[in-house]
Amino acid sequence: MPNLTGNRSQSHVLFDPAAFADWVGTSENPLPLLRSFFKDGIETLKQRFLVGIPATELLPLHAWLVDQILVQACRLHTKECAEQVALVAVGGYGRGTLHPYSDIDILLLLADETDSALQETIGHFISFLWDIGLEVGHSVRTVEECQEAARKDLVFITSLMEARLLFGPEHLFKTLQAAIAPEQMWGSRQFFLAKRTEQATRHHRYHDTAYNLEPNIKEGPGGLRDIQMIQWVSKRYFNTWSFDSLLQHGFLTPSERKDLLESQDFFWQLRYGLHTLTGRKEDRLLFDHQIALAKQLGYRAQGPHLAVEQLMKDYYRTVGNIGRLNEMLLQLFEEEILLVDEKVDIRPINKRFQTRNKFLEITDSRVFKHTPSALLEVFLLLQRHPELKGVRASTIRLIREHCYLIDENFRAEQSNRDLFMEIIRQPRGITHEFRRMNKYGVLGAYLPAFGKIVGQMQYDMFHAYTVDEHTLFLIRNLRRFALPQYAHEFPLCSEVFQRIPKPELLYLAGLFHDIAKGRGGDHSELGAQDALEFCLHHGLSHYDSRFVAWLVSHHLLMSMTAQRQDINDPEVVREFAIKVSDEMHLNHLYLLTVADIRATNPNLWNSWKDALLSKLYTATHQALRRGLEHPIDKAERIRDVQDEARQALLKNGWTEQKLDALWRQIDADYFLRHTPNEICWHIEALDQEEPSNGAPRVLVRPHNRKADTADTMEVFIYARAHALTFTVTTGTMAQLDLDVLDARIITTCHGFVLESFIVREATAANTKIDLEFRLREIQETLTQRLTQPDQVPSHRSRFIPRRLKVFKFPTRITFTEDCRNCCTVMELTTNNWPGLLSRISQALANCQVQLVNAKITTLGTQVVDVFFICNQQDQPLTPQQQQQLENTIHTYLER
Numbered sequence: 001m002p003n004l005t006g007n008r009s010q011s012h013v014l015f016d017p018a019a020f021a022d023w024v025g026t027s028e029n030p031l032p033l034l035r036s037f038f039k040d041g042i043e044t045l046k047q048r049f050l051v052g053i054p055a056t057e058l059l060p061l062h063a064w065l066v067d068q069i070l071v072q073a074c075r076l077h078t079k080e081c082a083e084q085v086a087l088v089a090v091g092g093y094g095r096g097t098l099h100p101y102s103d104i105d106i107l108l109l110l111a112d113e114t115d116s117a118l119q120e121t122i123g124h125f126i127s128f129l130w131d132i133g134l135e136v137g138h139s140v141r142t143v144e145e146c147q148e149a150a151r152k153d154l155v156f157i158t159s160l161m162e163a164r165l166l167f168g169p170e171h172l173f174k175t176l177q178a179a180i181a182p183e184q185m186w187g188s189r190q191f192f193l194a195k196r197t198e199q200a201t202r203h204h205r206y207h208d209t210a211y212n213l214e215p216n217i218k219e220g221p222g223g224l225r226d227i228q229m230i231q232w233v234s235k236r237y238f239n240t241w242s243f244d245s246l247l248q249h250g251f252l253t254p255s256e257r258k259d260l261l262e263s264q265d266f267f268w269q270l271r272y273g274l275h276t277l278t279g280r281k282e283d284r285l286l287f288d289h290q291i292a293l294a295k296q297l298g299y300r301a302q303g304p305h306l307a308v309e310q311l312m313k314d315y316y317r318t319v320g321n322i323g324r325l326n327e328m329l330l331q332l333f334e335e336e337i338l339l340v341d342e343k344v345d346i347r348p349i350n351k352r353f354q355t356r357n358k359f360l361e362i363t364d365s366r367v368f369k370h371t372p373s374a375l376l377e378v379f380l381l382l383q384r385h386p387e388l389k390g391v392r393a394s395t396i397r398l399i400r401e402h403c404y405l406i407d408e409n410f411r412a413e414q415s416n417r418d419l420f421m422e423i424i425r426q427p428r429g430i431t432h433e434f435r436r437m438n439k440y441g442v443l444g445a446y447l448p449a450f451g452k453i454v455g456q457m458q459y460d461m462f463h464a465y466t467v468d469e470h471t472l473f474l475i476r477n478l479r480r481f482a483l484p485q486y487a488h489e490f491p492l493c494s495e496v497f498q499r500i501p502k503p504e505l506l507y508l509a510g511l512f513h514d515i516a517k518g519r520g521g522d523h524s525e526l527g528a529q530d531a532l533e534f535c536l537h538h539g540l541s542h543y544d545s546r547f548v549a550w551l552v553s554h555h556l557l558m559s560m561t562a563q564r565q566d567i568n569d570p571e572v573v574r575e576f577a578i579k580v581s582d583e584m585h586l587n588h589l590y591l592l593t594v595a596d597i598r599a600t601n602p603n604l605w606n607s608w609k610d611a612l613l614s615k616l617y618t619a620t621h622q623a624l625r626r627g628l629e630h631p632i633d634k635a636e637r638i639r640d641v642q643d644e645a646r647q648a649l650l651k652n653g654w655t656e657q658k659l660d661a662l663w664r665q666i667d668a669d670y671f672l673r674h675t676p677n678e679i680c681w682h683i684e685a686l687d688q689e690e691p692s693n694g695a696p697r698v699l700v701r702p703h704n705r706k707a708d709t710a711d712t713m714e715v716f717i718y719a720r721a722h723a724l725t726f727t728v729t730t731g732t733m734a735q736l737d738l739d740v741l742d743a744r745i746i747t748t749c750h751g752f753v754l755e756s757f758i759v760r761e762a763t764a765a766n767t768k769i770d771l772e773f774r775l776r777e778i779q780e781t782l783t784q785r786l787t788q789p790d791q792v793p794s795h796r797s798r799f800i801p802r803r804l805k806v807f808k809f810p811t812r813i814t815f816t817e818d819c820r821n822c823c824t825v826m827e828l829t830t831n832n833w834p835g836l837l838s839r840i841s842q843a844l845a846n847c848q849v850q851l852v853n854a855k856i857t858t859l860g861t862q863v864v865d866v867f868f869i870c871n872q873q874d875q876p877l878t879p880q881q882q883q884q885l886e887n888t889i890h891t892y893l894e895r
Contacts, residue, residue, distance in 0.1 A: 014041050014061060017068055024072045034069055035132045041065040042100065046276055050296075055272035056265050059097035066093070066104055069132060071167045077125040078168070081118055084111045086168030088176075094162035095241070099271050101281040105159065108140045109172055143172070147179045150186070154194050157186050161235055188237040192337050196330060199229050210319040211469035213312075213457055217270050218283040222319025224267045226326040227260065233333050251332050253397065256325060263318050270315070273297060285315070304520045309457055316455030316466050324400070324439055328393040331359070335393075353381055360385070361392035368402035372410055375399060376419040376446070379437055383429035391436070399440045406445035417538045420446065424504045431476040434511075438468060449515045449530050456518050467517045470599050474510045477595035478503075492614055493594055496587050505544055506588055508535065509551035510595065528553035551588055554579070558593040562612045563857040564827070564866050567619065568673045570632045571820055576616065577623040586624065590617045607704035608712040608741050608758045638668050644676040649683060662686055670746045670754060673853065678714070678756070685718045696720075696786040700779045702771070703758060712741065713775070717755040717782065721747050722789040726851055727841040729755060731792055732785045734835035736778055737762045743837075743854035762834065792842065811893060815882045818868065823852055824876040826867045826885070830893065836863065839892040846892075847885045848872055 020037070024030045045058050045065070067089070074087045091105040092098065108122055122140055129136050141149065150157040160180050165173040182188055203221045206212065210222035218224045231241050238245050243260055246252040252260070273293050274282045282289070290308045299307035339357060348354045352367045352374050360381060367374050378399065382388055391399070410416055423433060437443035444451025453467040465473065480486040482503060487494040500506060508531065516526035528549040535545035557579060565572045580586045594613060598605045623632065646659055662683065671679070685697035696719030703712040715733075719725055726745060733740060742758035785791075811830040818825050828840070837856070844851055844867075853868040871877055877885065 014044060014065055015068075020068060021072060021075075024076070030072070030076060031128065031131055034073060038065070038069050038133055046100065049272060049276055054265070055099075055268040058272065059099065059268060062100065063089075063093060063096045063098040066098060066134065067166055069134065070106070070129070073128055073132065074125065074167045077121055077128065081121060083169055084118060085109065085122075086170075086172045087166040088168075088173060089164045089166055091159040091162055094159070094164045096164060097268075099268075099281075100275040101279070102275070103137055103281070104134055105137045106139075106166075107146070107160075107163065108138060109146070109168070109176060110140065110142045111169070111172055113142060114140065143176050143179050146176055147184070150180050154186075154191075154198060157191075158195075158232055161232065182236060186236070188233075188337050191236045192233050192333055195229060195232060199226070209465065209469060210323055211316055211455075211466040213465065214284060214286050215315070215319070216284050217267055217274075217315070220319070222321075222323040222326070224264070224271070226322050227264050227267070230260075230326060230329050233330070233337075237333070237337060246329070251329060256397070259321055260325060263322050266314070266318050269297065285312075304518065309518075312457040312466075313455045316457070320439065320455065324396065327390075327439075328396045331390070331393040349381060349385070352377065355385075355388060356392055358387065358389045359392040360388050360390070361395045362398065365398060368398055368405065372402070372405040373413065373416050373419060375402060375406060375442055376416060376423065379433040379442070380419060380423050380426070382436070383423065383426040383433055386428065391440075396440060399442065403441045403445045406442065411446065414539075416446075421504070421538050424507050430507065431472070431479050434475060435472055438472065447511075447515075447534075450511070452519075453515060453517055465599075467514050471511060471514055473599035474513070474592075474595045475507055477598050478506055478510055478591060481591060481595070490594065490610075492617070493591055496591060496617075499583075499587055500591070502544065505540075505548050506551075506591060508548045509555070509588065509592055512548070512552045513555045513592070513596065524553050524555060547585075547588075550585065551592055554589065555592055555596060558589050558613065558616065559597060562616045563609075564855055564864065566673075566821075566853055566855070566868065567612070567616045569821065570619075570623075570634060570637050573616070573619045573623055574628065574631045577620045577628055580620065580624075583621065583624055586617065586620055606711045606741075606760060608760070611703070612742075634668075634672060638671045641671045641674070641676055641679070645671075645679040648676060648680050652680075654683075665748050665750050665752075666754070667746050667748055673744045673746070674756065678716075681714075682716050682718070682754070682756075685716060695783055698779045698782045698786070700775045700782075702775075712758055712760045713738075713778070715755075715757040715759055715778065715782070717753075717757075717786065719753055719755075719786055719789075721751050721753045723848070724789050724792055724845055725753050725786065726755065727792055727838070727845045728785055728789050729757075729782065730838040730841040731835075732782055733757070733759060734838040736781060738778070739856075740837045740854075741856050743851070743856070745851050745853065747850075811890065813886045813889060815877065815886075817876050819876075821852075821868065822874070822876065823868050823870045824882070826869055826882075828863070828865045828867065828889070830863060832863045833893070836893075837865075840865070840867070840889060843885065843888040843892045844869065847881070847888050849877065849881070849885055850874070 015037075024033060027033050042062075042065075045062055049055065049058055070087060070089075078085055086109040088094070088107040088109050089096075089105070090107050092102055093104050093106070098104070108125075110118070114122070126136070126138055146160060150160055157180060160176070163173070163176070178184070180186075182191070186194075202219060202225065206216065206220045208221065210220055212220070216223065230246075231243075234246055235241055238249065243252060243257045247254065247257050270285070270293070271283065273296050274285070274289060277289055277292055277296065285293075290312065294307040294311040297311065299311045301307050302310065335357075342357075344356060345358075346354055346356050348363075349360075352363060352371060353360060354363050355361070360378065362368070362374065378391060378395070382391070424430065434443065437446075438450075438454065444454050450468065450471075453471070456467045478497075481490065481493045481497040484494075497503075512527050512531035512534070514523060514527065515530055516523040519526055531552045532545050532549040535548050536542070540548070557576075561567065561572070561576050567573060567576075577586075580589060590613065594610075597609060626632065642663065646656075649659060650656070665686075674682070681699065681701070685699050688697055696717055698718075699714075699716040701714050703714050717725075717729060726743075730740065738759040739762045740757055740759050742756075744756040746754040748754065811828070813829075814827045816825045816827075817823075830836070833839075837854075841851070849869050849871060851867060851869055855866040857864045857866075869877065871881055
């Protein structure tokens with residue numbers, strides 16, 4: 001029996017194929033033999049990978065192993081019809097590089113249409129392969145059938161282009177190759193156009209960014225598919241897979257060829273590791289695997305940078321490099337394939353630049369050497385000439401090659417500083433050109449601090465993108481506020497933006513707000529220092545420079561105030577207003593905050609956060625207009641709310657007497673914590689007669705009533721006060737798959753409780769349910785459960801999100817006293833476990849602690865919840881009561 005070899009010097013084979021063929025051919029029962037060889041071969045390859053043999057050596061070996069098994073199996077089954085069928089490897093397997101769990105796609109190419117005997121033979125052959133353990137994808141076609149299918153299907157013609165004959169008549173395989181040649185179908189022009197469209201569609205599925213924190217290394221922008229895209233077009237046009245041919249034809253430089261090969265090797269190593277780690281076909285670089293993969297590939301922590309962060313930084317820089325090379329090569333292919341017969345349209349712009357067929361290019365290859373400032377001028381010209389389609393490939397290459405010229409002397413040149421500020425002051429193209437500057441390496445070279453955050457991930461579930469990509473998304477969001485066509489998205493932001501006299505200050509604040517991430521220390525303060533130095537260095541006044549630095553230093557202030565403090569309290573608003581000091585600071589900070597949250601993670605933004613920030617902005621704006629020396633006190637704020645609600649209700653037929661009676665039933669704090677609109681809605685429930693069975697009155701409506709779907713909903717409950725009302729409510733909401741974003745609780749002097757909640761769907765599936773049905777379901781379920789408040793709902797086991805298992809945070813509980821409102825503020829930081837608030841409410845009830853208000857903040861898989869609480873005597877908790885509550889919460893969370 002031939003032995004599998006683990007000797008690296010013989011790594012081109014795993015065993016002697018001739019001896020293996022003889023042994024299979026003479027075996028009375030070859031199935032166990034083939035199964036055993038396949039299994040042992042896979043294990044041998046896995047062990048080689050784990051001891052450091054690179055994937056570049058193992059991928060051809062894996063394909064070779066499968067070749068040997070398939071060929072012997074085919075020989076055994078086609079003895080009687082050897083001239084009628086050819087076994088062909090197609091797709092990725094056809095390329096001769098196979099990852100451990102990649103698809104094994106084969107074509108059984110027939111000389112003629114199958115008869116019943118041949119059909120039976122093929123059926124036995126495929127079953128035999130599955131019995132061996134080979135999960136093959138197969139098709140059975142004649143040459144004519146292949147030709148017909150390939151004409152209609154871009155994917156199929158692509159897989160046939162990669163075909164490789166394994167066993168059977170060579171003339172049949174050559175007939176197939178001739179039938180699908182560019183002269184017969186999918187000429188190089190048609191093929192290129194179709195593949196370019198296919199790539200654009202694929203990129204769009206990944207939001208046109210390569211910088212997602214859980215990327216797909218095969219399909220995502222800048223991934224393996226983008227390398228294969230270059231090879232496919234090259235194969236169709238030059239009839240070769242090799243990058244050497246692109247080098248020979250002047251499409252690649254030696255360094256670019258080296259970059260492509262090294263990038264491909266890196267992706268292969270990652271993908272091989274993923275398959276080995278997961279034991280399945282896996283192309284997504286999920287958080288679940290990133291730490292283990294970093295360790296497997298030899299990454300080690302360095303200072304504040306985790307091993308996994310270094311792995312991912314290498315990944316993001318690689319996809320960025322591939323993205324640039326892909327863009328450049330496709331443009332060269334376009335010139336060679338699509339525009340070769342068209343007249344070249346060259347138009348001068350200045351001494352340094354001209355346009356060629358609407359692409360910007362330099363007039364001479366020595367331009368950047370002689371005039372380094374042209375490295376910035378490129379992007380300014382693109383802003384000023386919107387008719388241009390981009391930068392010509394040859395110029396992209398020269399930009400990359402001359403980035404080294406952007407050094408300290410370059411940055412000290414006044415003309416270069418003026419150019420950069422001119423770019424950021426342009427009325428259009430800022431987002432596109434900043435992205436292009438980052439892609440070509442210019443932005444990181446001009447701003448070395450920005451260069452350090454390129455490709456830097458933040459290993460948490462709050463941020464969905466790398467630091468540089470998040471920053472560029474933020475600037476894009478700010479730009480959208482300035483454009484009339486996007487005014488419907490955020491009307492208040494668009495309105496406020498019109499009052500911004502110098503938008504470039506806002507863009508600079510956005511550019512620097514996270515620039516110090518990963519250095520250790522407070523990134524806001526470190527970034528503010530960088531921003532101040534940059535602004536002064538670039539000719540901004542001392543006032544403007546300090547203003548930008550203030551925005552960077554305080555860019556988290558507004559979101560933290562809105563999400564962690566009671567902004568219904570005039571004193572909280574006044575303290576915030578004192579910090580922002582004037583309308584100019586408020587306007588800029590508001591826009592920066594909205595743009596920042598929306599750029600952090602698409603799933604974190606909802607109508608509730610929009611309303612929360614809008615409310616704080618409006619209240620602060622009013623406080624500043626009124627004058628900080630004339631603060632609004634609680635009584636005045638309550639009177640204003642009551643008067644506005646009263647006027648609205650009087651128009652709807654209510655009488656002064658009836659409203660006075662209702663007002664006397666409700667604690668004054670109710671008017672402090674609710675808007676006039678909410679109060680008018682609540683009155684509908686307050687005015688109804690109490691049901692004889694003591695059932696509560698429950699109202700539910702979409703929070704954003706202008707939208708067709710409800711990303712957040714409002715729930716109002718009016719019920720007889722009971723110690724377990726809040727516990728039953730939150731427990732029921734957990735069972736209804738609702739996450740609570742905000743909770744406000746008021747107990748009236750007549751023994752009733754008013755609970756107001758902002759909730760959202762915990763699972764995406766519920767957002768697809770008919771909205772009216774869902775609102776009615778929530779209302780009816782809460783009403784039913786609260787009719788018997790003594791019966792606390794049991795915890796229903798809910799699916800724990802995959803990412804929550806990866807990102808686990810220690811539970812931290814802190815207590816502070818709010819003397820102004822005579823209560824204790826408890827801040828809880830923990831994992832966002834399903835039904836978390838229900839558990840907290842049970843702990844509060846167990847300790848006889850009253851909840852006055854709650855602010856719920858979800859940061860990915862982490863929550864930072866703030867509870868305003870008091871004891872049974874309506875006083876702040878004593879130290880002993882605080883300790884008891886903390887111990888009880890830990891007990892409930894550990895269940």
